Amino acid sequence: MSSHTTSRGWSSPILALLQGCGLGACDIAKLCISTPRLLDTNPMRVQAIVACAQNIGVPRGSRMFRHAMRAVASCGEEEIATRVEYLRNTFMWMDGEVGMAISKFPPLLNKSKESLQHRSEFLISEAGLEPVHIVQWLVILGHSLEGRLRPRYYAVKFLKENGLLKRDSSYYTVFKESDMTFKKKFIHPHKEVAPHLEKDYDAACKGEVLTNFRFT
Template identity: 30%
Template sequence: MVVGGGGDGSMAGDCGPMGMGRGSDNPVVVVDVWRGSWVIDLLFGRKEGERDPKRSAQLLALGVSESCSFTHRPQRRFSSETNSHSRGFSGILGEKVDTRVVPNVNLLRENGVHESGICTLIKTKPRVITTSQVRFKEIVEEVKEMGINPLRRSFVQAVLAIRGMNKSTWERKVNAYKRWGLSEDEILVAFAKSPSCFQASEDKIMKVMDFLVNKMGLEASLIVQRPTLITLSLEKRLIPRASAIQFLQSKGLVKMNFYLPKAFEYVEELFLQRFVLSNKEEASELLQLYKEKMDFPE
């Protein structure tokens, strides 16, 4: 099913007789016009069957014109709860749905991107979906040429990453990884696994790689297998956890050949349970060390 409508004039034709103009106060009218439109669910993060028709109608009414396109910025005031829902989508509400939003959403769907992925894209970076059709298609094709499967969550992440940088920025980040001996193919593998590793700044890339390779003695190729490590905070996660593990190793409580990257990836609660609080005799000293390294709350 292709998103949206009105290309044949059907939606626009329905608007006049039903009396819907700008800022219509009639929720039923708006929902009737947009009934079954997947755009509503996308814009407001509601799954089928969970939609609140009245709220969706209010939000749509903020920018719906007689041609059923979002052509003006919201002027009306609704409850603070309604405004909080619309605030993140001001970019979409200010664009014509049929000229940018719907074609771009359709392009993703036609390439097999799951609706949940598209919904995540719109909720986290709504302005991306309003990119010009030509540029958006270029980005999608570029991601496909990298061999990233549209069915994987990383496809949408890659679209976000590439949309957020120009060619020179991309090349600088590639060169930052190359300085650590990684080949271009290895770098693309890392990007395909976790595009967020390219959303880190060049400085962040260099600092994390320096810590992992020079301080921890790990292989640079580790990033090919675990590219998300680049996205973790050096000060709040990597250094404190490495210090805690090294302390436990010095006490013989953790094997010297323990694979450190695993500890970096644990969620905070699991890390504390497994490595800090479970060692009761050392817990007080260890917790103090951990706190000093990351300003851990009392």
């Protein structure tokens, strides 16, 4: 890394600045890969990005600081304010909730309005999650809506409606599990009574529009 950074001319002030933010070599490498313009940025601009990352509520040295820097690197203060307002309105969050959401999951600032709107409509209007619960379970906003959230919702809805779940599971559990674990918990135990469930679930994950899963 040292020879590369020296050849690019950013090893001394910028590297020292990033290290001073508590970023290790691995974090710095990932940040520069995801935000290559940072390599040739004026140190003053990097300082401004660091300050902006702190201003959205992510402290230096935290594991999310690299993600916060990436999130704000291409945004001005006005644009960040606009995106914060959009998040507040779209997910019906209070001021404290939207601030918590951004500090816990800075990549929210980089998601398109269309993507955020679709997630809000699904999670709040269709799945019935309370806005405050979404703040607590922000990891679900990083998952694919069509390839993960919606298929799992419909699979679990099918199980609930047909009395196949012995206990009610939160949608946080449903959405966060790896695909293998999700199938082990929610699909495979019902192979005999619902032999088409796994096939329908896999088809939904691939983009086929299936809102009704089959017994036969």
